[in-house]
Amino acid sequence: AQTVTQSQPEMSVQEAETVTLSCTYDTSESDYYLFWYKQPPSRQMILVIRQEAYKQQNATENRFSVNFQKAAKSFSLKISDSQLGDAAMYFCAYQGAQKLVFGQGTRLTINP
Amino acid sequence: GAGVSQSPRYKVAKRGQDVALRCDPISGHVSLFWYQQALGQGPEFLTYFQNEAQLDKSGLPSDRFFAERPEGSVSTLKIQRTQQEDSAVYLCASRPDRFGEQYFGPGTRLTVT
Numbered sequence: 001a002q003t004v005t006q007s008q009p010e011m012s013v014q015e016a017e018t019v020t021l022s023c024t025y026d027t028s029e030s031d032y033y034l035f036w037y038k039q040p041p042s043r044q045m046i047l048v049i050r051q052e053a054y055k056q057q058n059a060t061e062n063r064f065s066v067n068f069q070k071a072a073k074s075f076s077l078k079i080s081d082s083q084l085g086d087a088a089m090y091f092c093a094y095q096g097a098q099k100l101v102f103g104q105g106t107r108l109t110i111n112p
Numbered sequence: 113g114a115g116v117s118q119s120p121r122y123k124v125a126k127r128g129q130d131v132a133l134r135c136d137p138i139s140g141h142v143s144l145f146w147y148q149q150a151l152g153q154g155p156e157f158l159t160y161f162q163n164e165a166q167l168d169k170s171g172l173p174s175d176r177f178f179a180e181r182p183e184g185s186v187s188t189l190k191i192q193r194t195q196q197e198d199s200a201v202y203l204c205a206s207r208p209d210r211f212g213e214q215y216f217g218p219g220t221r222l223t224v225t
Contacts, residue, residue, distance in 0.1 A: 004154075033212070043201055045155075045216035091154050098168060099145060100205075100214060102154030 002027045004094050006103035013082045014111050020067075021077045021106050023092030033095040034068065036077045039105075040088040048090070051075065084110050114138070116217035118204050124223045125194045133189045133220045137206030144187050145214060146179055147203040155203055161187060162210065194224045 003026045013019035025034070036048040051059045051068050058066050063083075067076045079086055087110045092103040117136040125131050137144050143162055147155035148171075157171040163184040172179070176195075181187040191198055201221050205214040 035213070037216075043203075043219045043221070045203065045205075047213055047215075050213060093154075095214075098143070098160050098210075099157040099171075100147070100155070101157070104154050105152075 002029075002094050002096060002101045004092055004101050004103040006092055006106050008106045009104070010107045010109070012109040012111055013079075015082055015084060017082055018078060018080045019082055019108065021079075021090055021092075021108070023075045023077070023103055025073050025075065025092070025094045025101075027073070027094065027096065029096045031096075034066075034075045035093040035095065035100070036064070036066070036075075037091045037093060037102075038086075038088045039091060045091075049077065079108075082110050084112065086110055116204055116206050116215055118202075118217040118220050120220060121218065122221050122223075124225060127195060127224055128193050130190065130192045131194055131222065133191075133202050133222070135187045135189070135204030135206075135217060137185065137187070137204070138208070138215055139185075141206035141208050141215075142184075143207040143210060143214075144181055145205045145207075146187070146189050147205065148173075149201040149203055149219070151200070158189070158202075191222075194222075196224050198222060199224045 032053045034051045038046045049061045063080045089105045093100045146158040149155040160168040161181040176192045178190045201219040203219045204217045
């Protein structure tokens with residue numbers, strides 16, 4: 001069975017600085033997707049960024065980028081120029097055939 | 113267009129009551145998923161539909177949990193004889209086809225007293 005591990009329960013960063021959230025996963029599949037979701041207090045899961053495993057190039061979305069290391073099964077999220085609106089729970093998720101497997105989450109606090 | 117909607121947003125049930133949670137996916141989305149999120153945890157998979165067919169129900173925690181999607185659009189998650197451990201947020205997600213990104217609804221917070 002696939003597992004996803006987020007080793008940082010909480011992280012904090014100064015506004016405008018850069019922060020990196022860690023994620024590792026375990027799978028025997030070769031074709032899969034990886035996602036980072038943001039969940040503010042409203043509970044709505046919002047997709048931040050996605051990565052297809054067959055793509056070697058790291059995905060980027062504006063201030064958000066990933067460092068995807070397939071051999072190491074590592075998928076970290078870098079947030080540049082942190083903003084107060086980035087404060088939320090962040091979940092790393094793996095998708096193989098169908099369902100998503102989530103990590104435990106990292107609570108990100110932005111200090112003004 | 114409209115996103116995934118769920119109702120009710122909040123539900124309080126007395127232990128032993130039956131509850132029904134509704135999910136309206138994005139129109140035309142083939143795949144529909146239910147997840148359970150306990151307080152302070154990541155969501156966990158419950159069940160998956162492709163159109164009206166329930167293809168995976170391996171995550172349902174007991175036979176008190178039942179889900180249906182009879183016409184391939186709206187889905188209902190039913191919990192019979194609710195227990196305190198059923199207290200959680202129930203998230204619904206839909207996807208336009210068999211692969212790719214899932215779009216989530218706002219969730220239903222169930223509290224069993």
